[in-house]
Amino acid sequence: MKLIRRICLGSALMLSSTSMLLAQKAPALDGNVPMDPKVRTGKLANGLSYYVRHNEEPKDRASFYIVQNVGAILENDNQNGLAHFLEHMAFNGTKNFPGKGVLNYLEKYGVAFGRNINAYTSTDETVYNLSDVPTSNENVLDSALLVLHDWSNYLSLDGKEIDNERGVIHEEWRTRRSGNNRVRLEKNKLIYKGSKYAERDVIGDLNVIDNFDHKVIRDFYHDWYRTDLQAIVVVGDFDAEKIEAKIKKMFAHIPAVENPKTRKYFEVPTNKEPIVGIITDPEASRINFDIIYKHQATPLAEKNMAYYRGLLISDLHSSILRNRFNELLQKGNAPFINGFAAYYNREVRMDVYHNSITLKEDNILGGIESMLSETEKANRFGVVATELERAKKAMLSRMEKQYKERNKQNNDRLAGEYQRNFLSNEPAPGIEFEFEAMKKLLPGITAEEVNAIAKTWITDDNVVITLTAPEKEGLKLPSKEELLAVVTKVKQKKLKPYVDEVITEPLIAELPKAGKIVKESNLDVYGAKEWTLSNGAKVIVKTTDFMENQILFQAFSEGGQSLYDIKDLPSAGLTAGFAPSFGIGNFDQTSLKKLLTGKEVRVSPYIGELTEGLSGNSSIQDFETLLQLAHMYFENPRFDEEAFNALKGRYRAFVANMGADVNKVFRDSVSLTSTDHNARTILFDTKMIDQLDFETMKRVYKDRIADASDFTFIFVGNIDAEKAKPMIETYLGSIKDIDRKETWKDTGVNFPKKDTYNHFSREMKTPKTTIHIDFHGDIKYTKENSIMMDMVTKLLSKRYIDVIREKEGGSYGVGVWASVDKFPRQEYKLSIQFDTDPAKADKLKGIVYSEIQDLFTKGVKLDDLNEAKKNFIKERQENLRKNTYWVNAINKHYTYNDLMMKPEVFEKMINSISKEKVEKFAKKYLAKPTKTEVVMSPKNKEI
Template sequence: MKNIKSTILLASVSLALSWSFQAAPTWAQVSQVKATTKAAAEKNLPLDPAVRTGKLPNGFTYYIRHNEEPKKRVTFYLANKIGSVLEDDSQRGLAHFMEHMSFNGTKHFPKNELVSYLQKSGVRFGADLNAYTSFDETVYQLPIPSDNPEILKNGIQIMRDWAQDATLDPTEIDKERGVVLEEKRLGKGAQERMQRAYLPVILNHSRYSLRLPIGTDEVLNNFKPETIKRFYHDWYRPDLQALIVVGDIDVNEMEKTVKAKFSDLKKPAVEKPRTKYTVPLTGQNQFIAITDKEMTVTVAQVFMKQPALDLHTASQYRQSIIRGLFNRMSGARYAEIMRQANPPYLQGGADLSGFLGGLDTYSVYAVAKPGELEKGFKTAWRETERIKRFGFTQTELDRAKQSFLSDMEAALKEKNKTNSDSYVNEYLQYFLKGTAAPGISFEYDLVKNDLPGIALSEVNAITKTSIKSTNRDVMLLAPEKDKATLPAEAVVNTWIKDVEAEDLKPYNDEVSKQPLLANAPAAGKITAETKDAALGTTTLTLSNGIKVVLKPTDFKDNEIVFSASAPGGTSLYSDADFESAKNASGMVESFGVGNYNPTQLEKYLSGKQLSVSPYISERTQGVSGSSTPKDLETAFELIYGYLTEPRKDADLFQGIITSSKAGLANRLNDPNAVFQDTLSAVLGNHNVRRTGPSIAKIDQISLDREYAIYKERFADASGMTFTFVGNIDIEKIKPLLEKYIASLPAKNLGEQAKDLGIHIPEGQIAKNVYKGSEPKASVDLIWSGAFEYSAAEKIQLDALKECLEIRLIERLREDESGVYSPGAFANNSKFPTQRYSIFVYFGCDPKNADKLVASTLDEINKIKTNGPAQVNIDKWRAESIRSRETAVRTNGFWLGYISGQINDKEDLHQLDTYTKDLNSVTVESVKATAQKYLSGKNYIRMQLLPEAAAAK
């Protein structure tokens, strides 16, 4: 598929409480868990009673749940306990290849008819319709409309076809070889080369280290159709499969259909045993140091491997809570180190989380500043040693408990508005790994019952079992130029011993007792109020000139999102001040707010569900964030504080500057960074505001100047408009608006952003960047120019982009097998001038770049000459309608729409013409749009090619 998830993520994902949350079980079940016998604690937790589950006589499992978020939608997942670890030597890569082939022809949908049919039904290829293959599993996902009986019927048939009726046509297999090899090519680079070296070590030379899902070139190029058919026959069988169905459906009817459709799945006459592979613990320590010329940083990471924590029983759940508390407190410690005036490394941290093959790992890592590996590593290890030696403090645990419970309460409040995808993912883990899925009400009661009784000694005890001196792997990754200076294993072991011998002091948990704000706001007034019944909004005018748009919704029970903006931004400052202006909001925010430095602020906000961030963009400044209704006043405090009581910290500033310079030291090693910097410079006509980062630019940043610019940008809030969307009580929010927003300073300066005259240059430009050693190319094609800005024209442009992308997928990928995932996107703007840009991009074999560009231009010429195929317009229109149906039921959509319309000075009722504008798109209109915007008059071709190509 388009977005195959076939890579291992070694930054481990925590197993503890990684599930999402669901509806309530019965009180009898909750009482059963609260019955505190050891036998009850060791019982498997019950499955969420809101899901209908069963197993057919052939071993096929199903999970079905009714859920109306989103309405008129249903999500199907076909889960298979089948992954690359099951391949024999002649099949390496074929588990993943089989996943591709499921989209290239099944019994009821030959060749590519499956994808085409779903696109016409409003299902987006790659974004909605997708799949992934990993070591132990292959999962297909299909979200479809549930209000059309024909689509629903065919959706179930597709799942049945995927289960056992792929056609595996030899011609289609040969065509797909190129696609999979191009996907493999995209992954090549420093990380992939280094991964090949270290995976066998950290996976203890287990079967996992020999079965990367992407496979080998030798197998992918040469396997016979019979080989993949054998894999399919052996492993795609009902006892290893489950269908998960969650959505706006009738559970009883769906269960009948599933039984009728899937009961005839056949098991092989001779079943191969499904071996459960593991990564063995050897009791040995290992060390590996790897360098690569394209690596940009030096990383030291220590893995301490141990048996995994399963999550089946109440006692295991309690242990997972303890682990969650441990990781929260550990994370806070390491975050505090990064907030020091001069952080000892670029990044650092430690946590206890899931690994692979039945293991968990306590992992400590440091991304070192150039030449400071020892300092960075020792700092990271020192905090782990401090935790091991002294444990955490009671105040740290109290905050972690408060935060933990707050997260659970927030999830509980949204139990009736949980998205179907969350349930699907939960049942997926239940089937694949047996991970408990009892439902949010059940989980909340477990947490509420267990959390108070968890003692500090229990959390600290984790260090005794997790921070170990055996089964410990040390890995160093670094730029090749630093190879000679990398320490040997004995040296790193000495560093560890040095830290362990230090006279460490226990952690001192300083918590401020001051109020957040130094000065209480002087409340203003609401001076005017208007309502828009059609839009469902209330607009308030405040005494300082600020306007506030409120849109109450019932999409989420526990969510309010907001943003505010006023014209100005960095456009009002000279090039000499640009770096200070651009970095002002991020840096000043990092200094804390009001009476609190960043560490004190982090502790103050513990247990609160909110986020607030000021920003300064090129043409606006403002603030954005989210909150629960419960924590809304704290969010208002932060808004007021960031805009009126910013902090200035010379030590923190210098630390950020030092770290930023260190982070750029090896940037030019990375081919993609070099290409993106060049692309940005060309598209920005080499304006200094569009060129890439550099140490010289960092040197232009002045603390005094950026602080002054920050205060200037927020000194006059009179031109600002706030938008709030979500579970808003208008009468309750009004006093908060008067206290914290109507009190913001207003000078009525009437500032407007400036037109800097920066846009994509006119004419035809071709530029190659030669960087990197792998035989792969990245191609970007860009068309740009003046745009006739209107709602209808934007829709015509979107239709053109989508019809072009459909054809590029069909031709470059399916017909020519030359790319993995070609893409197209279109931008348009109203201010400072009305302009558009259309991008086409893909990765490929450098030898094929010219041919694929020619094919792209040929498809564009066909659209300009004949227009797109009507069927492609129909696909785009169906996708647009279906996407909009679900989007308008989210707070994020309305926040973006309202604030965007206000910033662009557009009518808030523009949505009223959406359907009309959508239906006005025709073959002829897209043809005319292509002729207008893809004329080739302004056309840029940018390519990243390997260094070897420069000599040819």
């Protein structure tokens, strides 16, 4: 029998178990939040701050950051875009690393540009990082610090390098100017109206970028890149005391700037009347409504324990409201596509309470009213005590998981905390303090207090309302007056309090009849155990200590979508995406989420082209729940037609305007061309959504997620195999066994048999040419061939950066990727894609082809090859300490019969790759490959 408790705000019933467990003396709210005791901090005489911490994840690696309290907001009008331009120049010459010296030096040690070497600029900050730097060689550590030293005060800013970089910045601007990005920028002009934030979009003014005098950027560098606005953050597997001493010695001599300009923090003006804007763009793919209430941010000096507690309260309320939105979306004709609500800091001196939804075009005002009504309901009646307790439980559970992983925190995650501390005095007390503080603070946070604080967020003034949408014939958008009218209507609307419905029964009421492990063996190369259950299922368990409180899970079987007719493919392709919205057993999605509150566990089905299965993860203590969910997805799946119709309606609305996005049009063209327009190539569009069928999904799911004897289950993580045995026998050993032996089917979807060209043009607001080239052909699937193809990919990527990006200034970046497949047939694909100026497209396309030919005509550059080999070995060493890597390696062992190489064998193979071997391989597969070329150009005249 299903028991549902209906709890309204006025009810005296409260979930008290969590509060009783946490009832401890809370810290004084007027006190400061302490700094993480594990980090060494200080400030040099020249004003430079530093944070140094020993950390062992990843092992034998370190991350180096220089954080600049400087961004686009500090630019003069004639410098608009130069803060970001300067970020690029940091990789184009410094005192000790001339030219491309920073990249050339670090890449010799496997530290790759883009993945390990990167930077970003925003309105208020600029941050550079060198991540996963090997710590076994002290010279490399010293050099990484020297790079930060040079970035601080010794950029070359050579005139020729500046001029060369103009084209790269211009192409980055071009690539980023999508319709959705343009409406975002226009929306920001309203949110920040009257402020300098409305005038700076980071990438800047193209007229400035293309024409500024060299002195202008050098002035910006001198004025703002200075020690009192900089912090060095170094976290990694090293002697922290020694690194601190090196920083003091290396950075102390950098002179402080005399008579420095004041680093201003800009306000966003208040507004008495609502600022309302309707923004359209021909390439926008969504209809979005946002209502923002602007508030003064907490002053930097006042970020104490009271501030910290306030963060908890705002996060609790935001999570509750988002959950309410999600409940609305599960029922009938969902009023909107998705919803978001949060109170957060948006700029240094501005907090916002932000409510946002993506709308259906046939019910824009109705969707807005529905969202605003849910927000008003929470504001008028407050949150329910039971949902607050669940939110607390979930928050504490997440923090406890982090606490248990405190010795496995990633270097870059820790560096991010110290970065925020430097820039905005955000508390960085360390996970130990936060866990203890949360246990003490949460019990004292009442529904009444949360409601009182939340009521202050919705105000009559400082309101900004925006509606963004595509420009589309027949699309009727409401006026500004109608938007204001619906806001007023909801404030006067008669509403009922939210009712919290909770199912109190267990996930599995009665334990299933357990199976038995009938065979055990060891997988020595993987350090794993293989068990065969009495129902035929194979179970692989690998125990690791890479993460203290993580267990990853994957189950797979052969078959997938390949076994279905074309008419079933739309439903088969999205079955796994819909299944979680149905819930499981007696629990719909909402009640299941409530039941699992406080548990760190996730299980989701998937149905791929050739395989199907489940994937997920859990904490150690929630491992049994993970097994229960896996059991239920097999034995008691739930199919909810109302939830199906609601999600189908949301999908239909979501894809309705995707055709306006030129990038989506291009991706679809690539898909169709590369599969020779095979009828099984199903595009994610309105036609696909219209073909979705509930009964087909139900049939496909029950056919695919069935028969334990056909499945392999993998568990990797901090799992005690002996303790796991009885639970695995109970929940996996009891899954039905129908002894079905099946495999995937080769459906004949393949690349075109001859060279194929698809060149087309399209109207664009920001003209660009996008080029995609595929090389493909037959190849024997071997580990060596796969590695050699990856090696070619790395070498080409390096060449395209050097020639197309740097020398020609022709593109922001050239993507290069490749695969060697065994199933459904043994073949390879090498893909190259980039955006560029239409005037340069033919020349750059020619360079793509010529660089491939040069691999075996002019030969491989030895320095490039050695860098690639170093990167291969370094990346493999890092992967060996990741649970995800081992899950995938074990999967390949069973699906591809692909035995993983031992580290020493792998390194020997990589080191044996010679220049001649790469050239021979490239000539064999790339001299006369079959190719597919897709080029999209603008119809309109280039700007």
